[in-house]
Amino acid sequence: MSIFILAISMYGNWGKFLRVNLSNGEVKVEEYNEELAKKWLGSRGLAIYFLLKEMDPTVDPLSPENKLIITPGPLSGTSAPTGGRYNVITKSPHTGFITMANSGGYFGAELKFAGYDGIIVEGKAEKPVYIYIKDENVEIRDASHLWGKLVSETEEAIRKEIGSKKLRIALIGPAGENLVKFAAVMNDGHRAAGRAGVGAVMGSKNLKAIAVEGSKTVPIADKQKFMLTIREKINKLRNDPVAGGGLPKYGTAVLVNIINENGLYPTRNFQTGVYEHAYEQSGEAMAAKYLIRNQPCYACPIGCGRVNKLPTIGVTEGPEYESTWALGANLGINDLASIIEANHLCDELGLDTISTGGTLATAMELYEKGFIKDEDLGEAPPFRWGNTEVLHYYITKLAKREGFGDKLAEGGYRLAESYGHPEYSMSVKKLELPAYDPRGAEGHGLGYATNNRGGCHIKNYMISPEILGYPYKMDPHDISDDKVKMLIIFQDLSALIDAAGLCLFTTFGLGADDYRDMLNAALGWDFSTEDYLKIGERIWNAERLFNLKAGLDPAKDDTLPKRFLEEPMPEGPNKGYVVRLKEMLPRYYALRGWTEDGKVPPEKAKELGIEEFV
């Protein structure tokens, strides 16, 4: 009997990471024990542990010393709803801090089928390569002929070369090769691990792609219990009016009208929160004009992805809410067809759409204010609000770092700084902000200021309680301790969901107890909800420690652009509001158990069992 029990040492996770050193071509399989999984769960959790353990956080992010960790979670590749997610974790060249970019599609699940919980990529290949994984067989192959190719061309070429239909590929486009600060890692065509330059790190290693196919089944501790639990959770999601209604019907862009009517839809580089043409670029308009079907990721009962068809480019996927806004209202652009085309182009070049749009918006405001001059641009299109010519021209140029595109490739903050006006970059820790003006949701603003990867919404989605009413409605202008506590729960819970390998959209319909049920049944553990949230808290604190070691100065870096702190919202329901960050931040530090100056003290680290990293 005991022999059989010994045959599988862990459930959910394989207990195995692949370590690939591109400098010397060495490939190793490394095992870790269940104790480590119990502490970090997997994916985003194990990755920050490995980085803190093995890497000096002060390394140059684009040097061979930086490590790139690509990792699905314990529920990835199982039948848990949305169990196809993976994270790309590394030190960001855009922010200089940690980044954990998350993506759906099918790649993450396939990596699990091959028998790995992740890949740690180290060093730098001498010439372009790609990694091909088929279960135990791992090869580093020449990719010289793929360098310079678009995402779809590269996928097609690799598929032809290997000749397998099962193949799932994560890869970079020309933007990653050219070390554009906000290049993405793409997979399954249009899915992106987008934020903070993970694609540039991959490009700096001369790694074009990772192609994987696997034949294994992820081991589950209690199969029957797991199936019953999964069925119950899927039903919950199907019956939820958002996860089972609004999201599949209109996609994430159903938010365009909601956020605009609530007066926080950032328009023309966040100059206002009300866009007069919002309806024309909403999920409703997209469904009426271009949508042909929706597209779920692996094992997803929600299916928020959009498949659109345009006469110009044919069938494409996306855009999501964020991309619609970034390439639309934030640039004063209302033409939905141009937005869909620009989104397609970003996917093909391997660019994060939020930062692409945010950078162009900064350029437009610098042009409006007279800092960027016509003579700087020569024959190139002027950065005028609403000028759709800007999209195709500059997106292509920046991905190739040609002409003015070379300046844009550095991101909005560095661009604005080069003109002596960094205040026109709507970014936190240099990462361009997403589609919510924090003057209309102050808790969300505190989230931007304290997020470990900088200006990101998804790791602390306070829009849920402040605007949408999930799990219950909170006043967007309430800045009490309750609000701060809710933010902390959202941050820790998001870290947990990422570490589990699930999609954050499951929070429309599922609560912390539901994740506990699925994880316990799959992993064979008997953890309480609090135990799991503790893992989320541990991850958040460990990432904070990484950032502090990397040089984070809380007084300078945990902040928001001046616009949100000093310029009251000019119109709409939030007219007159700024973000009262100064009143919230000290309480955030205190409620996190941190020092007054935002550091993780030894007692807190000890409580979380991460004192070795202080």
Added chain:
Amino acid sequence: MVKVKVFATLIKLTGRKILEVPAGSVGELLEKLYSTYPGFEEELKRGFMILVNGRNIEHLQGLQTPLREEDIVSIFPPAGGG
């Protein structure tokens, strides 16, 4: 007359995105919409977001929120994203 903006699945039911309805409170407005447009009530059964001049009625006076001429009411069935 109160200006009412409807969204998502509600547009199909009303046939228009913007309506003008006389009503003294949000509750009264809803009753009128329910009786005029078949299916409207059903669509909001599992929740809704109602804004008066962009402010959620949860932070005003709920269904009792008074309405004046020129007020703009936005009505959404349950929806979210990210």
